[in-house]
Amino acid sequence: MSLICEKIVKTYSGKEVLHDVSLELKESRIYGLIGRNGAGKTTLLSILTAQNPTTSGTVSLDGQPVWENRRSLARLCFSRELNANAESGLAAMKAKEYLRIASTYYEDWDKEMEQKLVKLFDLNVKKKMGKMSKGMLSMITIIVALCSKAPYTFLDEPVAGLDVVAREQFYKLLLEEYAASGRTFVISTHIIEEAADILEEVIILHDGKVILEGDTQTFVDSACYVSGKAEEVDAATAGLETHHPETIGRSKGVTVFLKPGQQVDETRDVSVQPVSLQRAFVALCGEEEAK
Amino acid sequence: MKRNLKFWTRFTWETAGVDLAIAALISLFAVFGAEGVNLKLFVTVAPYFLCIATIFGMMMINSGAHSIYVPLLLSMGETRRNVFLGFRYYQALLITVATAACAIIWLAVPGEVSSVGLRSLPTLICILMITASYGSIVGTIFVKWKWAGTVMIILLCGGLGGLVGFLGMAASMETLFSTALSMVSHLKELPHWMILTAFVSVGLDLLFQWLILRRQEVRL
Numbered sequence: 321m322s323l324i325c326e327k328i329v330k331t332y333s334g335k336e337v338l339h340d341v342s343l344e345l346k347e348s349r350i351y352g353l354i355g356r357n358g359a360g361k362t363t364l365l366s367i368l369t370a371q372n373p374t375t376s377g378t379v380s381l382d383g384q385p386v387w388e389n390r391r392s393l394a395r396l397c398f399s400r401e402l403n404a405n406a407e408s409g410l411a412a413m414k415a416k417e418y419l420r421i422a423s424t425y426y427e428d429w430d431k432e433m434e435q436k437l438v439k440l441f442d443l444n445v446k447k448k449m450g451k452m453s454k455g456m457l458s459m460i461t462i463i464v465a466l467c468s469k470a471p472y473t474f475l476d477e478p479v480a481g482l483d484v485v486a487r488e489q490f491y492k493l494l495l496e497e498y499a500a501s502g503r504t505f506v507i508s509t510h511i512i513e514e515a516a517d518i519l520e521e522v523i524i525l526h527d528g529k530v531i532l533e534g535d536t537q538t539f540v541d542s543a544c545y546v547s548g549k550a551e552e553v554d555a556a557t558a559g560l561e562t563h564h565p566e567t568i569g570r571s572k573g574v575t576v577f578l579k580p581g582q583q584v585d586e587t588r589d590v591s592v593q594p595v596s597l598q599r600a601f602v603a604l605c606g607e608e609e610a611k
Numbered sequence: 612m613k614r615n616l617k618f619w620t621r622f623t624w625e626t627a628g629v630d631l632a633i634a635a636l637i638s639l640f641a642v643f644g645a646e647g648v649n650l651k652l653f654v655t656v657a658p659y660f661l662c663i664a665t666i667f668g669m670m671m672i673n674s675g676a677h678s679i680y681v682p683l684l685l686s687m688g689e690t691r692r693n694v695f696l697g698f699r700y701y702q703a704l705l706i707t708v709a710t711a712a713c714a715i716i717w718l719a720v721p722g723e724v725s726s727v728g729l730r731s732l733p734t735l736i737c738i739l740m741i742t743a744s745y746g747s748i749v750g751t752i753f754v755k756w757k758w759a760g761t762v763m764i765i766l767l768c769g770g771l772g773g774l775v776g777f778l779g780m781a782a783s784m785e786t787l788f789s790t791a792l793s794m795v796s797h798l799k800e801l802p803h804w805m806i807l808t809a810f811v812s813v814g815l816d817l818l819f820q821w822l823i824l825r826r827q828e829v830r831l
Contacts, residue, residue: 371686371829393688400686400831409679410831418683424618425687470688 321347321382323368323396323472323504328377330363330528337363338528341377347471348502350494352519352536354512356605360528361508362401365474368506369398381472394427397470401477402457404449411450415460419445428469437463440489454481462490465505466497474506479514487511491518516540516597526605536597543600547573548590556588564603575603612693618684619697623704626672630709633664655724658713662735665709667770669702669739670746676701677750686829695824699817702747706739730799737801737809744816751823 323345330338338360345351345368355361366372368379370386370393378385381392404410410418419438423429438445441459449457458481465475479487495518498505509515522539524532532539546553550572561577575595576584584592595603637660642653676698684694710732717725 366829369688373826373828388690388692390688390690390693393690396688398686400829402831408831409675410683413679421618421683422687424614425684425689427614 321471323379323381323386325368325379326377328364328367328379329375330360330367330372331375336375336528338367341525341528341530343368343523343530343533345472345504345506347504349504349520350498350518351504351506351521351523352512352515353506353508353523353525354510354601355508355525359525359605361525362476364525365398365476365506365508369393369396369474371398371400395471396474397426397465397468397472398474399461399465399468399476399478401480402449402461404452404457408450411448413449414446415443415449415452415456416445418449418460419463422464422468426464426468426470430467430469434463434467437466437493441486455483455486458482459486462493466493469501470503472504472506474508476508477510478507479509479511487514491515494518512598512601513596519597522597524601524604531604540595540597540600542578543595543603544576544578544584545573545593545595545599546576546584546590547571547593548588552588552590556585556590558585560584564606575600577603612696615684615689615693615697616700619701620704622676622680623701623708626668626701626705627708629672630661630664630668630705633668634661637664651720651722652724654716654720655722655728658716658728661709661713662739665705665739666742669705669743670749671768673702673743673746674750674753677747677754681754681824681827682829682831685827686831691824691827695821698747698820702743706736706743709739710736727799733801734799734805737805740809741812744812747816748819751820754827755823 325341325343328338328341329336341360341364353361353365363372367374368386370379370388373387380386381395384392386392386396402410404413419434423431423434437443437459441456441463443456443459443463447456449460452460458478461475462478465473465478479490482490491514494505494507497503507515507519516536519536521534522532522536523530546557548556549570550567553572553574557574557576560582561579562574563577564575566573577600578584584590586592634657638653638657641656641660681694681698684697685691689697713728713735714732717728
């Protein structure tokens with residue numbers, strides 16, 4: 321089973337926000353979708369789950385189109401980041417009502433798990449969503465995602481507004497559910513450092529294009545940070561793919577992405593350090609700021 | 612589709628509850644505004660209050676349904692086609708429930724008003740179809756172009772306020788009911804233009820709603 325999108329293009333008022341995006345999401349994986357604000361993450365997730373139409377391109381699950389296909393849609397859940405401000409229609413809705421509707425529409429809804437999570441998060445479901453904090457709304461997002469039991473579950477910023485304890489609870493719950501069910505989770509997040517350990521695969525979206533898709537560990541292992549005197553760093557990294565150079569006086573630091581068989585010339589007087597997923601992401605997508 | 616029907620059936624009962632509450636409010640104004648109370652007359656006129664409440668309720672709740680429930684159901688994996696059909700089912704069920712309740716009351720309490728009421732049922736159904744379509748179009752406009760929808764909803768609320776004010780000012784219940792009777796007696800006849808308007812309204816609503824819904828983006 322796999323969810324495939326091919327050559328997705330999305331245009332808003334003549335401006336193209338997704339350019340020729342092609343992806344294959346395999347079953348039983350945890351994907352991290354990372355990108356800067358406005359990169360097109362929510363738009364992409366909305367298109368993958370047929371909540372928004374494409375301008376061109378197709379999305380299919382096991383060869384069947386997802387758009388207006390109830391059978392395919394029943395296997396997908398996109399638990400959106402909730403916005404219940406005064407202008408939103410959700411403001412007057414109680415959390416209980418929202419969860420009731422979700423339980424009606426998701427075929428394999430786990431009522432027992434819902435009750436367990438409501439208790440765990442100490443969530444007052446009788447409260448109107450407009451009166452809830454950002455963290456509480458994120459808890460609802462998490463409850464819907466986990467209880468839906470959908471084979472492909474997408475979460476948009478699930479930990480936004482959550483305190484550190486609740487975030488830890490979420491990562492633990494996610495891993496438990498993943499281990500028990502083998503569902504595929506696609507998580508869009510800005511809190512990369514924390515989520516890095518649970519993301520098996522990473523998809524980096526930048527300016528509406530997928531610039532990287534692959535195994536998280538392989539990607540992180542392929543990157544390193546080289547620092548030292550500028551001329552030594554330049555010599556050690558000659559011919560390699562470098563990003564995000566930082567210069568202070570005569571010292572220089574640069575993130576290097578190595579292709580198979582390549583290595584930094586460590587005979588030079590430079591320091592070579594491993595980088596985190598966040599650092600590698602900043603190196604790839606923070607180029608404009610560096611310049 | 613079963614889950615969709617379950618949702619919209621429940622939504623219909625909730626809306627019917629709101630309509631009953633509006634009808635009760637209008638009735639209260641009518642009773643307290645009048646000098647004497649004739650229970651039998653009141654019971655036979657009450658179905659008209661229920662119809663008025665259904666008209667206002669549908670127009671107001673339809674707007675809410677479009678701005679909240681349509682995107683919500685789409686976000687939970689329902690197809691646009693099923694949401695579209697589910698909404699039609701809700702409108703048809705609500706009109707059926709409201710007119711059936713009126714018919715039962717008029718059959719149970721015979722009298723001059725009841726007799727007129729029973730004969731005016733086809734006209735009432737047409738009026739409800741027209742207003743349901745209007746409410747649905749307002750709802751869609753509200754979602755797409757918020758300011759225009761808001762203006763239409765304000766006009767609607769103004770109309771309801773005016774009606775309540777009229778009822779509150781009535782001198783006596785007999786005067787009120789004789790005025791109401793002369794007004795509703797016009798409903799006995801079902802003019803062809805009314806049938807035509809009802810079907811054109813429904814057709815326009817179906818077309819307009821589907822054109823918007825088929826490419827609607829989910830925003831919560």
